[in-house]
Amino acid sequence: MTKIKTTHVGSLPRTQDVVDFIFARENAQPYDMGASDSCMTAAVAATVRKQAEVGVDIISDGETSKISYATYVKDRYTGFSGDSPRNAPADLKMFPSFLKRLADGGGTPQYARPMCTGEVRSKGQDDLNKDINNLKSAMADQGLEHGFMNAASPGVVSLFLQNDFYPTRDAYLAALADAMKEEYETIVDAGLDLQLDCPDLALSRHMLFNDLSEAEFLKIADMHVEALNHALQNVPAEKVRVHICWGNYEGPHCCDIPMDSVFTTLMNTKAQYLLFETSNPRHAHEWTVFRDxxxxxxxxxxxxxxxxxxxxxxxxxPDLVAQRIERFSGIVGADRVVAGSDCGFGTFAGFGAVDPDIAYAKLKSLSEGAALASKRL
Structure with missing residues (x-):
């Protein structure tokens, strides 16, 4: 029997004490660095233990220490200051009463999005090494061997932290790729898989580039992949995961670019593992793209x-989870399918649509569904 392994996209719910330390740093308030480090270590240990308890095979640190999956780079690289313009996705603009309801109900996360206003260079790998040490220590405590760590792709950084320094988008992407290369290699050298979060390959179509034709957007997406692959030149593809999505929010999603349109772009990434949404009601039907x-x-x-x-x-x-897994196993074989989540459960610190306990209940159902599919296959 081929065992269908399980994983998720990376971010998981953070505890309030973790969120408090993250926002103290975010808002340049005084805080005890030693206490913060101890808090992060304990929180990662708990997060890894919870993943093990619900049966997740390939685990992460839950992105515990990060304010978000993309904007954390402002703390680890030079060249960012001020604020980037905020641009709501096109589907939310189509329904202004719903967008207002989201904003009034606290449905829009609050965090800094500085512009790129200077040369992008690494400040060193101290924060990253703390994350790696916390994850590896927690994995050892649970007897786990297969873990991954998230990192922002050059493209998603360019989406949220927009360029006001480099002469062209191409030049900005190249600078980001060169700067972040060491981060990627450090994660893999530590024995972890590297996950690159790339919503820029789909979400940005209706968030930043909705004035372009689809063909024009795809040229930009391909440029993003070229920059990403350059940054990965020293990293084996079998150690890389790429996640593509259309935005981790409840909304109409009626402006999303189809998977069929970005399929080739996704396949061209230097990554063995391809993570994508198939439970989102706007994209659940697109398993047929992979079949066809x-x-x-x-x-x-x-x-x-x-x-x-x-x-x-x-x-x-679990039966629904198994059915979804079986569709893809029927296309590429059970040995080439890992069961995952649509996106993260804690995309931004202090913000998440899913209750923390329910998030882990979902991951348990994920594991149970994978076990069912493994038996049937």
């Missing part, structure tokens, strides 16, 4: 479909 374009999926790619949603508090039935 099976011959265009390189033999070394492993598909990691999101078989549980991350924007609602429904806990998916």
């Amino acid at each position: 374009r099976k011959s265009q999926i390189p033999d070394d790619k492993i598909l990691v479909p999101g078989v549980v949603d991350t924007t609602t508090n429904f806990v998916e039935h």
Whole structure:
């Protein structure tokens, strides 16, 4: 029997004490660095233990120490200051009463998005090494061997921290790729898999580039992939995961670019593991894209479909999870499928649509569904 392994996209709910330390740093308030470090170590240990308890095979640190999956780079690299313009996704603009409801109800996370106003250079790997040490220590305590750590892609940094320094987007992407290369290599050298979060390959279509034609946008997306692959030149593809999504929020999503349009771009990333949404009601039907374009999926790619949603508090039935897994196993074989989540459960510190206990209930259902699919296959 081939065991379908399980994983998730990376971020998990943070405790309030973790959030308090993160926002003290975010808001340049005084705080005890030693107490903060101890808090992060304990929180990662708890997060890893919870993943092990619900049966997740390939685990992460939950992105515990990060304010968000993209804007954390402002704390680890030079060249960022001020504030970037905020631009709501096009689908939310189509329904202004819903957008207002989100804003009035605290449904929009609050965190700094500085511009790139100077040369982007690493401040060193101290923060990263703390994250790595916390994760590896927690894995050892639980007897776990397979873990991953998230990092922002050059493209997603350029989406949220917009350029006001380099002469062109190309030049900005190149600078980001060169600067972040060491971060990527450090994660892999530590024995962890590297996950690159790339919503810029889909979400940015209707967030930043909705004035372009689809063909023009795809040229930009391909440019982003070229920069990413350059940064990964010294990293083996089998150690890399790429996650593509259309925005981890409950909303209409009626402006999302189809998976069929970005399929080739996704396949061109230097990553063995491809993570994507398939539980989102706007994209659940797109498993057929992989079926119909099976011959265009390189033999070394492993598909990691999101078989549980991350924007609602429904806990998916294990049978439904198994059915979703079986669709993809029927396309590429059970040995080339890992069961994942649509997106993260804690995309931004202090903000998440899913109750923390329910998030882990969903991951337990994910594991139970994978076990069912493994038996059936």
